[in-house]
Amino acid sequence: MDNNLVEIYATTHYNKCNKHNDIYIRKNLPCPYPNCENGIKEDKFIDFEYKIQDKKVTKEIKHLYTRKKFKGIENDYKYIWLKEDDLFPSISNIIVNEVHVINKWNIIESIYHYTKLDNLYSILNSNELWLTEYTAQTDSIEIVLGFDLFSKYDKNDINISKKLFSKNLSFFLTCFSYESECRTLFNLYSDYSQGVSIEFDSNFNIDNNFWYSDDQLLQLMPVIYDDQIQRKIVDYCIYLFNVSEKWIDMSKDTFNNKNELITKYKRKEVIKIFFKNKMEELLSFFKHYSYKDEREVRWLYRKDDEFINEYYGECLNKRSDERTKKTYYTSTDIARKLSPSEEKINLKLPIKSITLGTNIQDKDKIICKIKDLLKNNCYENVEIKVSTLPY
Structure with missing residues (x-):
């Protein structure tokens, strides 16, 4: 130097x-x-x-x-x-920040998970949310639509669509909405309004880093329905891809943690893998405009080791699971993978309120049961409400 x-x-x-x-x-x-x-x-x-x-x-x-x-x-x-010697986190942070800007994510303070009563009881007793593998999602076809969009505009030979069709993605999702009371969502996910809507604090990450991971394998973001915004994001990522290659040209050769030389050519090859992974992640938040009334927010865990192995070496990848195919992770599983801190692993879910659907029978009895579960599982200051939606 x-x-x-x-x-x-x-x-x-x-x-x-x-x-x-x-x-x-x-x-x-x-x-x-x-x-x-x-x-x-x-x-x-x-x-x-x-x-x-x-x-x-x-x-x-x-x-x-x-x-x-x-x-x-x-x-x-x-x-x-x-x-x-560390281009990739910078580029990743730029992309996430700019997508949040155009998606107006910073104005949303609460998100809502619509589910059945039995699922609510399980969530409170286990202090866990489940993130399901994307092919098991009812609307997994929407991810395909996002990849199709990118394949039309990609002129940089990143070719991420091939990975999708080879079923080599490893995305795990759970879904929320920023619509506090939605008849459609109560019908679809809360047993025709016989279930609940659970309100979560989407800003909980500020102090406790619950919804995100520093290396961005864990992301919370609203789904993007507007095709013009989708195109703008794709164009922007391609722009940054080209910028990052120029930054590599202007930089010096670097070394990995084993003091092995990583040439500019090697870094450019890896940047393709990096952008492919980042675009895969973003495209999983694209959805057809006909679903826009759901106002969906997705919590995504991306378990993809290709970039980590390519750049840092396979021996450094501490997140590898057993090679068996997993269909879900719990929020506790993921917290344990991403942080050694027992405090973060054992954080209480940031639940703000629970709203009972209109069609729940014996509401007073159900409310008493929920109050007992909240108390027994150390949830504090959680409001219990009854939906005012007519059915």
């Missing part, structure tokens, strides 16, 4: 810039926007990171960051700090 570069200790000296709140890289870096009071004037800097082992600092690690300019999905210019 150039010894003349400015050196900083970002973690202890910087906080996320509130003015430029689209910085989804590391929250304790200087703001990447030029001339921002929360940033630095230099276009490159070296940051120090401490590696801690057995509660002791074992060594100091240097990272080189470079200011990069790119277009947002609305064609406004934005900036990030790109770490020289």
Whole structure:
């Protein structure tokens, strides 16, 4: 590294810039926007990171960051700090942030899961939600529609549709809506209004990281029905793919954790796999406009090891399951895979309220049973309501 570069200790000296709140890289870096009071004037800097082992600092690690300019999905210019040896998380964070911008995800505070009474009892007793493999979903054909759309516009030979048709995807989903009381959803998923709607706090992630994982194998996002927005997302991802190849051309060769050389050519091959995986994930949130009244929100767990194995080496993949085919994961299964923290694994589901369907018989008896289950399973401040929808 150039010894003349400015050196900083970002973690202890910087906080996320509130003015430029689209910085989804590391929250304790200087703001990447030029001339921002929360940033630095230099276009490159070296940051120090401490590696801690057995509660002791074992060594100091240097990272080189470079200011990069790119277009947002609305064609406004934005900036990030790109770490020289770690392009992929930066690109991934840009895509997720820009899709959230165009999808107006930040204005939704609650999501609702429509289900039968017996399923509610199981959820409360187990403190778990089930995420089912996409081919077992009743509307799995909608994922195919998303992949068909991408195959029409893809000029970069990413060829993700081939993977779908070879049934080599590994997506697990559970579905919500941001419609608090919907007759159609009560009929379809709550036993013709004899079940319930469970309200969840969709902002719970802010402090507890419940709905998302840092490496974005776990995502919560509204389904996208508008075909113009779908096309815009596809076009934007293709734009970023081309940008990322240029950034690789401008960078130096890097090394993996085993100190093996990763050439620019190799990184470009891997970036194709990375974008293929990222597009697979996004396309799973595309759905035909005729379903728009459902206002669906999907919680997606993507178990796909191709990129991890290709870039980091197969021996590093700690998330591999047994090779048997799984048809579902529970939220606890996933939390255990993504975090070693028992506190996160044992987090209570962020339930805000439970609304009984209009056609439930013996409502007072059912309400007493739900109250007992809430109390016995340590759920606090959960409101119980009865739907006001006429049936």
